Amino acid sequence: MSGFINIAYIVASVLFIYGLKMLGRADTARRGNLVSASGMSLAIVVTLLASGLGYVWIVVGLVVGSVIGVLAARTVQMTQMPEMVALLNGSGGLASLLVGWAEYARNPQADEFTAAAIFLAVLIGGVTFTGSLVAFGKLSGRIEGKPIQFTNQQLINIIILGGTVLIGIIFVLFPQTAFLLFLVAILAAMALGVLAVIPIGGADMPIVVSLLNSYSGLAASMAGFIIGNNVLIVAGSLVGASGLILTNIMCKAMNRSLANVLFSGFGAVATASTVKIEGEAKPITAEDAYFILEAASSVIFVPGYGMAVAQAQHAVRELADLLMANGAEVSYAIHPVAGRMPGHMNVLLAEANVPYEQLVEPDDVNPTMDVVDVAVVIGANDVVNPAAREDEGSPLYGMPIINVDDARTVFVLKRGMSAGFSGVENPLFFKENTRMLFGDAKDSLSTLVSEFKEALAA
Amino acid sequence: MTILLLFIFVLAIFLGVELIQKVPSQLHTPLMSGSNAISGITIVGAILAINVGGGFGTFLGVLALIFATINVVGGYLVTDRMLGMFKSGKGKS
Numbered sequence: 001m002s003g004f005i006n007i008a009y010i011v012a013s014v015l016f017i018y019g020l021k022m023l024g025r026a027d028t029a030r031r032g033n034l035v036s037a038s039g040m041s042l043a044i045v046v047t048l049l050a051s052g053l054g055y056v057w058i059v060v061g062l063v064v065g066s067v068i069g070v071l072a073a074r075t076v077q078m079t080q081m082p083e084m085v086a087l088l089n090g091s092g093g094l095a096s097l098l099v100g101w102a103e104y105a106r107n108p109q110a111d112e113f114t115a116a117a118i119f120l121a122v123l124i125g126g127v128t129f130t131g132s133l134v135a136f137g138k139l140s141g142r143i144e145g146k147p148i149q150f151t152n153q154q155l156i157n158i159i160i161l162g163g164t165v166l167i168g169i170i171f172v173l174f175p176q177t178a179f180l181l182f183l184v185a186i187l188a189a190m191a192l193g194v195l196a197v198i199p200i201g202g203a204d205m206p207i208v209v210s211l212l213n214s215y216s217g218l219a220a221s222m223a224g225f226i227i228g229n230n231v232l233i234v235a236g237s238l239v240g241a242s243g244l245i246l247t248n249i250m251c252k253a254m255n256r257s258l259a260n261v262l263f264s265g266f267g268a269v270a271t272a273s274t275v276k277i278e279g280e281a282k283p284i285t286a287e288d289a290y291f292i293l294e295a296a297s298s299v300i301f302v303p304g305y306g307m308a309v310a311q312a313q314h315a316v317r318e319l320a321d322l323l324m325a326n327g328a329e330v331s332y333a334i335h336p337v338a339g340r341m342p343g344h345m346n347v348l349l350a351e352a353n354v355p356y357e358q359l360v361e362p363d364d365v366n367p368t369m370d371v372v373d374v375a376v377v378i379g380a381n382d383v384v385n386p387a388a389r390e391d392e393g394s395p396l397y398g399m400p401i402i403n404v405d406d407a408r409t410v411f412v413l414k415r416g417m418s419a420g421f422s423g424v425e426n427p428l429f430f431k432e433n434t435r436m437l438f439g440d441a442k443d444s445l446s447t448l449v450s451e452f453k454e455a456l457a458a
Numbered sequence: 459m460t461i462l463l464l465f466i467f468v469l470a471i472f473l474g475v476e477l478i479q480k481v482p483s484q485l486h487t488p489l490m491s492g493s494n495a496i497s498g499i500t501i502v503g504a505i506l507a508i509n510v511g512g513g514f515g516t517f518l519g520v521l522a523l524i525f526a527t528i529n530v531v532g533g534y535l536v537t538d539r540m541l542g543m544f545k546s547g548k549g550k551s
Contacts, residue, residue, distance in 0.1 A: 016496055017473065023492045024481045030541040033492050037534045040499065047502045054508045054516060061504070061520045065527020072528070073535035078543075084536060085491045092529035096500045098522035102507040106515035113460050213494050220500040225463055227503055233463060234470045235499035241474025242493050246486060253483075334483060342486030350543040356484055 008046040009231035015039025016235050020242060026356060043231050078351045079308045082341035086136040086209050089216050093128025096121050096219035097186070103226045108176045115175040117225035119168045119185065124219040126189025127196065131212050134197040135205050139340055145202030154263070157195050164188045200262065203305070203382070206342045207250050207261050214243025246342065253336035255398040281417065284435035286444055289411055290451035296373035296409075298329040300365060302402055303345045304338045306379010306414065306441055315445035316378060317352040322452040328373075331358050333365045333402045335383035362402045375407035377428075378441050379414065385426045410434045413441045488540050495533025501526035 016039045022032025048058070076084045100121035104110065110118060137143035167185045171178045200208055217239025224232025251258050293299065301316055320330045332354065338345045346359055369375070377384055380402075387394040388401045404410050405428050412429060414436060428434055437444050481489055504526045507519030 016499075017477065020474075020477050020493060020496070023489050024478055024485060026482060026485060026544065029485055029488055029492075029544070030538065033488070033495075033534060033537045033541060036492060036496055037538075040496070040501075040530055040534070043499065043502055044505070047505045050506060052509050052511075053505065054510045054512065057508050057516060057520045058505055058523065061508070061523030062527055065524040066531045068524075069528045069531030069533075070535060073532045073539065076536065078540075081487060081491075081536070081540065084532075085487070085494060088491070088529050088532050088536070089494050089497075091525040092494065092497045092500065092533075095498070095504060095522045095526035095529060098518050098525065099500055099503040099507055102504075102515045102518035102522060105513070105518060106507070106509075210490055213490055213497065216494065216497040220497050220503075221467060223500045223503040225467075227506055228459065228463060229502060229506075230463070230466055232499050232502055233467050235496050237467050237470035238474040238477065239493045239497040241471045242478040242489070245475060245478045246481070246490060246493075249481070250486075336483045336486070342490060343484055344487060346484035347487050347540055347543070350484075350540070353543075356544055359484055361483060 002050075005046045005049060006230070008042055009229070012039040012043040012046075012231050013234040015042065016238060020238060043235075078348055079311060080140070081347055082205065082209065082339075082344060083136050083139045085341070086132045086139060086205075086212075089209065089213050090129050090132030090136065092216040093125045093132060093212070093219055095125070096216070096223045097125030097129060097189075099223045100125065100226060101186070104175070104182065108179070110175050112172050114226055115172045116168075117222050118175075119171050119182075121219055121222035121226060122182075122186055123164065123168070123189045124215050124222060126186055127193040128212050128215040128219055130190040130193030131197045131208070131215075132193075134194055135208050135212065138197070138202045139205050139209075143198075147201045148198040153195070153199060157192070160188055160192055160195070164192065196262070202340065203337075204261050205340055206337060206344070207247055207258070210243055210247040210250060210342060211258070211262075214240050214247060217241075217243055250337055250342050253400065255400060281429045281436050282434065284411070284437055286437065286447040287451065289435065289437055289444075290448055290455075292409055292411075293323065293328075293374055293448065294326065294452070294455070296323070296328050298372050298374075299323050299331075300369075300372050300375045300404070300407065301330070301332045302338075302375060302377045302380050302384055302404055303332065303334070303349070304378065304380025304383060305340055305344075306381075308339055308344065308348055308379070310379060310441040312378060312442040312445055313348040313352040313354075315442050315449060317349070317354050318449050319445050319452070320354070320358075322449060322456075326452070331360050331365070333362060333375075333404075334359050335362055335380070335402055338380055338383050362400060366403045366406075369403050369406035370408075372407040373409065375404035375410045377404055377410060377412045377414075378445075381414075381426055384428055386428055386431075387426070391427075404428065405431050405433070408433060411437050413437045413439075413444050415440065484544070488537050491533055491540070492537040495530055495537060498526050498530035498533055501530055 019036025
């Protein structure tokens with residue numbers, strides 16, 4: 001029987017590999033997810049064939065988990081997707097921690113290799129668990145989004161980390177006598193998860209969640225080492241590696257290193273800028289904005305986190321449809337780190353039925369930005385900040401941005417004049433060709449939509 | 459046996475790096491939640507921890523199973539829901 005189970009595990013691993021590969025392409029992504037899900041189902045079903053299992057409790061666990069999982073997946077709103085992924089990730093990390101603990105409880109006489117794997121599963125799982133919870137708190141606004149810093153923060157982290165490593169060594173050498181130390185290690189891992197994420201700002205959470213996703217994969221791999229199970233090792237390390245790649249892609253999009261994201265407390269203090277901002281912001285009414293849009297033959301929308309907050313994606317789509325009916329060319333320029341989640345904007349616009357061919361990346365629109373009549377910035381700030389290009393003293397300097405200031409006219413839909421997440425003033429707002437359309441993005445867009453409709457009806 | 463497991467681990471890491479090289483940014487969220495669901499594979503470890511004997515290990519195993527199942531079921535469903543929304547303007551699904 002165990003031969004059969006192992007062959008089924010190989011098949012499941014192949015399905016995971018294919019599934020992940022297909023997930024990376026737009027036209028096969030949905031099928032890829034199904035392929036990976038079938039691999040998971042296969043792995044679960046054949047595992048149930050193992051001897052000596054307590055089926056009653058297994059059924060209880062599967063049913064309770066499924067009910068919660070289904071309810072969560074059905075009811076979550078698309079704008080809350082970042083929080084949802086953080087929570088799911090946290091529960092995966094916790095599960096690996098518990099698997100490690102369970103194996104230790106059953107077999108306190110573990111050999112060195114197994115003890116090391118138990119310790120690492122618990123450590124990585126614990127960090128993933130509490131780190132994801134803090135990320136969830138920051139994303140959902142339950143915890144202050146700004147970096148939380150205190151004196152000697154790095155020192156305290158290093159001390160806890162060093163202590164944990166020390167405990168790890170003792171645990172690996174004398175697992176049977178180190179039960180109390182093991183409990184301390186669990187608490188230390190959880191503390192590390194919290195301490196590692198609180199100094200990171202809300203807008204950097206996409207990178208944090210992606211990195212924690214990678215960790216949860218590694219934790220699963222470690223759980224695989226504990227029980228000598230290949231499918232856990234393969235699936236876990238696939239996730240660990242792909243999560244790191246995704247993290248790296250996002251860091252590059254911001255022109256920052258991972259170390260800078262994790263340790264710099266970016267956005268906590270506004271750095272002195274060398275360039276003085278001149279001019280004043282010029283507000284515009286929705287009525288006047290309508291006349292300019294009505295005459296435009298090419299329009300680019302640049303959404304940011306503000307669009308998610310205002311739930312304005314449907315209003316954007318409606319306005320885009322009217323503009324297209326009016327003969328204008330419309331596209332959406334999506335910055336890779338716009339929003340609170342990699343691809344956050346794409347998901348929201350997809351929810352509003354925007355075809356993905358209309359979504360373009362900064363490199364594709366920047367060269368032709370000067371022939372664009374109107375660029376409409378909806379709740380985006382840092383990703384369109386020209387200081388990233390022009391002001392060497394700016395903390396944003398060097399980050400690739402969408403050059404909306406090259407367009408003939410720029411509308412900025414914004415509640416007020418507050419700075420973006422980075423805490424950096426945005427010279428875009430003071431440029432000659434920029435008009436500020438103040439107010440809730442959704443209300444502003446709805447006004448524009450009704451202006452268009454009235455004009456059509458007349 | 460130990461060295462074999464490490465061997466598999468290292469090879470799979472390299473495979474994972476090769477697998478995800480160029481991904482369009484629109485797929486970042488689904489890719490993240492989809493791979494997150496795969497990390498729920500620890501569910502297999504949780505099931506194996508629940509043996510007939512019972513005891514504290516089994517109790518931890520049941521807890522692990524609940525959380526791993528949330529990760530797996532929630533992860534796959536939410537990814538499918540997101541990907542179901544991506545539509546092409548060319549008329550094909």
